Amino acid sequence: MNTPALVGTARTAQEAREAFRLWLREHGLPVTGQRLAIAEVVIGSADHLSAEEVAQGLEAHGEKAGTATVYRTLDLLVKSGLVVERDFGEGFRRFEAARDVPHHEHLLCTECGAVQEFRDERLERMTTLIAEAHDFARQGHRLVIRGVCSACRRGTRPSDVRR
Amino acid sequence: MNTPALVGTARTAQEAREAFRLWLREHGLPVTGQRLAIAEVVIGSADHLSAEEVAQGLEAHGEKAGTATVYRTLDLLVKSGLVVERDFGEGFRRFEAARDVPHHEHLLCTECGAVQEFRDERLERMTTLIAEAHDFARQGHRLVIRGVCSACRRGTRPSDVRR
DNA sequence: GTAATTGCAAATTCTTTGCACATAT
DNA sequence: ATATGTGCAAAGAATTTGCAATTAC
Numbered sequence: 001m002n003t004p005a006l007v008g009t010a011r012t013a014q015e016a017r018e019a020f021r022l023w024l025r026e027h028g029l030p031v032t033g034q035r036l037a038i039a040e041v042v043i044g045s046a047d048h049l050s051a052e053e054v055a056q057g058l059e060a061h062g063e064k065a066g067t068a069t070v071y072r073t074l075d076l077l078v079k080s081g082l083v084v085e086r087d088f089g090e091g092f093r094r095f096e097a098a099r100d101v102p103h104h105e106h107l108l109c110t111e112c113g114a115v116q117e118f119r120d121e122r123l124e125r126m127t128t129l130i131a132e133a134h135d136f137a138r139q140g141h142r143l144v145i146r147g148v149c150s151a152c153r154r155g156t157r158p159s160d161v162r163r
Numbered sequence: 164m165n166t167p168a169l170v171g172t173a174r175t176a177q178e179a180r181e182a183f184r185l186w187l188r189e190h191g192l193p194v195t196g197q198r199l200a201i202a203e204v205v206i207g208s209a210d211h212l213s214a215e216e217v218a219q220g221l222e223a224h225g226e227k228a229g230t231a232t233v234y235r236t237l238d239l240l241v242k243s244g245l246v247v248e249r250d251f252g253e254g255f256r257r258f259e260a261a262r263d264v265p266h267h268e269h270l271l272c273t274e275c276g277a278v279q280e281f282r283d284e285r286l287e288r289m290t291t292l293i294a295e296a297h298d299f300a301r302q303g304h305r306l307v308i309r310g311v312c313s314a315c316r317r318g319t320r321p322s323d324v325r326r
Numbered sequence: 327g328t329a330a331t332t333g334c335a336a337a338t339t340c341t342t343t344g345c346a347c348a349t350a351t
Numbered sequence: 352a353t354a355t356g357t358g359c360a361a362a363g364a365a366t367t368t369g370c371a372a373t374t375a376c
Contacts, residue, residue, distance in 0.1 A: 030330060030375045051365080066333040071366065087252035089305070091340090092365055107299050116297050126285070127308050134279050136270050136310035142252070143306045145290050147299035193350045193355060214340080229358040234341065254365090255340055 016043035016082070016097075023080040034065040038073040042083050048094040048115050088115070088144055105143040111152035179206035179245075179260075186243040197228040201236040205246055211257040211278050251278070251307055268306040274315035 020039035024031045041057035042049060049057065051070055058064050065073070074095055077083035086094045088108050105123065107116040123143060131138035183202035187194045204220035205212060212220065214233050221227050228236070237258055240246035249257045251271055268286065270279040286306060294301035 032331065032375070034332075067365095068334080068367075069332060072331085087250075089250035089252070105293075107294065107297055109299070110302060116299070118293060118297065120289070120293065122289070126283070127306075130268075130281060130283065131270065131308050131310050134270050134281065135313040136272070136279070136308070137316055138308060138310040139273060140310075141306060141308040143290075143304065145294055145299070145301060145304040147294050147301040147303075150298040153300055191351095195350070195356065197357075230340095231342075231359080232357055235356085 013040045013044040016040045019043070019082055020077065020080065023082065024076075029076070033063070034069050035073050035076070037061065037063040038065060038070060039077060039082065042074070042077060042095050043097040045097065048086055048088075048096045050092055050094050054095065087142075103140075105145070107145045107147065107149075109149035109152055110146050111148050114149055114151075116149070176203045176207040179203045182206070182245055183240065183243065186245065187239075192239070196226070197232050198236050198239070200224065200226040201228060201233060202240060202245065205237070205240060205258050206260040208260065211249055211251075211259045213255055213257050217258065250305075266303075268308070270308045270310065270312075272312035272315055273309050274311050277312055277314075279312070 016039045017036045020036060020043070021031050024035065037058055038054060041054055041061065045057065047053075051067070051074060054074065055065070055067065055070050058070075074083065074085075077095070078085050082098055084096050084098045086096055086106070088094065088106065090113075103124065104117045104119045107118065109115070123141070127141040128138055179202045180199045183199060183206070184194050187198065200221055201217060204217050204224065208220065210216075214230070214237060217237065218228070218230065218233050221233075237246065237248075240258070241248050245261055247259050247261045249259055249269070251257065251269065253276075266287065267280045267282045270281065272278075286304070290304040291301055
C-alpha cells in the first residue's frame with residue numbers, strides 16, 4: 001500500500017543483502033542477521049521509509065530487531081552509500097535506497113504523505129549558478145514541492161494514517 | 164553575531180510590537196507583555212531563530228518567558244502571518260519574520276549554520292509546471308542549497324556553535 | 327576467546343499538554 | 352468578574368546511549 005511511482009527500480013532483496021554483506025566485510029564489521037534483514041527491507045523497498053516503518057517491514061518478513069539496532073544499522077547503510085537519508089520536514093527522517101539515479105527531487109502530498117520523485121536537469125545547473133553567485137561552495141540541494149496528489153483530490157485514497 | 168545578509172529589511176522592534184498588538188486585538192486575544200516581547204525578538208531580528216534562540220533573545224532584552232509560552236506565542240505569530248516557520252532539516256524549527264518578500268529560497272552553510280536568502284522567479288514557474296505534470300495541486304515548495312560559505316572556506320569565522 | 331553487536335531501558339532533544347495561579351479586558 | 356494566558360513540571364515523539372548478555376569471526 002502507498003507505493004508511489006518511482007524514478008528508478010529498487011534492487012532485489014538478494015542484491016541488497018549481498019551488497020551490504022560485501023561492504024561490511026570490507027570494513028571488518030560483523031555480518032549479522034539483523035543487519036542483512038534491515039538492508040533487505042530498506043534497499044528492497046521502493047518507498048521512503050521511516051525508522052518505524054523499517055521495523056514494521058522486518059516483522060512482515062518474520063524477522064525483527066530492536067529500535068536501537070534499526071537506527072544503528074540505518075546509519076551504517078547511509079555510510080555505505082547504499083541508502084540515502086531524507087528529511088521532508090515531517091519531524092522525523094526517512095530512508096530511501098540509493099538507486100542509480102544521480103539526484104532527484106520530491107513531490108510530497110500533504111494529505112496522505114505519499115511521495116513522488118522527479119528529475120530536472122535545469123535545477124542542477126540553476127543551483128550551481130546560484131551558489132556561485134553567493135560565493136558558496138555548493139555541496140548539494142533539496143527541493144520539496146508540497147501539494148495534494150490526484151488520488152487525495154478525488155477522495156479516492158482511503159485516508160492513510162500518517163501522524 | 165552571525166547575521167547573514169538578507170533579501171529584505173527586518174521591521175523595527177516598535178513596528179513588530181504594534182503589528183502584533185493589532186492582530187491580537189482583532190482576534191479578541193489578550194495582549195500580554197510576553198507576547199509583545201516575543202514578537203519584538205522574532206520580528207525585529209534579521210535571523211532565522213530557533214525557539215531556544217528566541218528565549219535567549221528575550222533575556223538579552225531583560226525580559227523572559229517560559230518555554231511553553233515561547234512556543235505558544237510563536238504559533239500565534241505564524242497564524243498572524245507576521246512570522247514564517249522554516250525547517251532546514253536540523254531536527255528543530257526556525258522562525259523568521261515574514262518580510263515583504265513573497266517567497267525566497269535558502270542557502271545553508273553546513274559549517275557554521277549561517278543562512279543566506281535569495282529569490283528566483285524561475286523556480287516559481289518551474290515548480291508549478293512540475294506539479295501540474297504530476298497531477299499535484301501545488302501548495303508551495305522549499306529549496307535549500309547546502310554548501311560552505313566564503314567566510315568558512317577562508318577559515319575566517321570563529322566556528323559558531325550550532326549543535 | 328575476544329571484540330563487536332544486540333536489546334532493553336534510561337537518557338536526550340525538541341515540543342506539547344495539564345493544571346494551579348496570575349492577569350487582561 | 353471571567354475568560355484567557357503563564358509557568359512549571361510531566362508527557363510525548365524521535366532518536367541516542369549505557370550496559371549486561373549474546374554472537375560473529
